[in-house]
Amino acid sequence: MSTRNSDSATIEDRILDAAADCVLAFGVDRVMLAEIARRAGVSRPTVYRRWPDTRAVLAALLTRRIVGVLDAAPSRGVGRAALVERIVTIAERLRADEVVMSVLRKAPDLAMVYIAERMGTSQQILLDAVAADIKLAQEQGSVRPGEPRRLAAMCLLITQSAIQSAQIVAPMLDADELAVELAHSLNGYLRP
Structure with a gap:
């Protein structure tokens, strides 16, 4: 269950919650950084400023x-x-x-x-x-x-x-x- 819609969630929390959603929806091997960003409601550069790649996320x-x-x-x-x-x-x-x-x-x-x-x-x-x-x-x-x-x-x-x-x-x-x-x-x- 995702908590990414919480008003108090930080951008990092939203990204990690989105990554968890992606793992459960697609499986680990098919998690894409672009989909993580989309589900978190942020741009890909926002994710890249925090982590270098999907594996790091x-x-x-x-x-x-x-x-x-x-x-x-x-x-x-x-x-x-x-x-x-x-x-x-x-x-x-x-x-x-x-x-x-x-x-x-x-x-x-x-x-x-x-x-x-x-x-x-x-x-x-x-x-x-x-x-x-x-x-x-x-x-x-x-x-x-x-x-x-x-x-x-x-x-x-x-x-x-x-x-x-x-x-x-x-x-x-x-x-x-x-x-x-x-x-x-x-x-x-x-x-x-």
């Missing part, structure tokens, strides 16, 4: 959606249980996000950059948030010793894999069962 869209999911799932306390609950909630919400999943499933070349080649902005933001929660949980004694960013990196890999591969194991693990198993994996990894 899509990367910004993914970052906004992923960070939005992170912001919508605040920590419910300090400790391993709260940390794992937050990570599992984020994973469930990302798996339910049509735009994020469309990119993962229908634009493997774009997704592969952030899976195998380099960390994206949203991954760095998630890593920082998880590392901060891990540090607090370590101080509380419910997470094992270790450099928080390293532990957070492994949590990111475990969770990212669960998100990407959920459809493969769907016949064996429905969404609820997947969440239980992801929580079990993370708890086992982080337990002192």
Whole structure:
């Protein structure tokens, strides 16, 4: 559902909302910058002043959606249980996000950059948030010793894999069962 008609939306928000609409309407591979601009009610140069190409617009869209999911799932306390609950909630919400999943499933070349080649902005933001929660949980004694960013990196890999591969194991693990198993994996990894 688009929010681009909101009076308070910035030009960037309108462009990213239009890009999301295009992803859902046409698929990632057929998103055109001209159509994004048309749906946002701006000129192509307005888009180009903010992003160099369609791929950059899509990367910004993914970052906004992923960070939005992170912001919508605040920590419910300090400790391993709260940390794992937050990570599992984020994973469930990302798996339910049509735009994020469309990119993962229908634009493997774009997704592969952030899976195998380099960390994206949203991954760095998630890593920082998880590392901060891990540090607090370590101080509380419910997470094992270790450099928080390293532990957070492994949590990111475990969770990212669960998100990407959920459809493969769907016949064996429905969404609820997947969440239980992801929580079990993370708890086992982080337990002192």
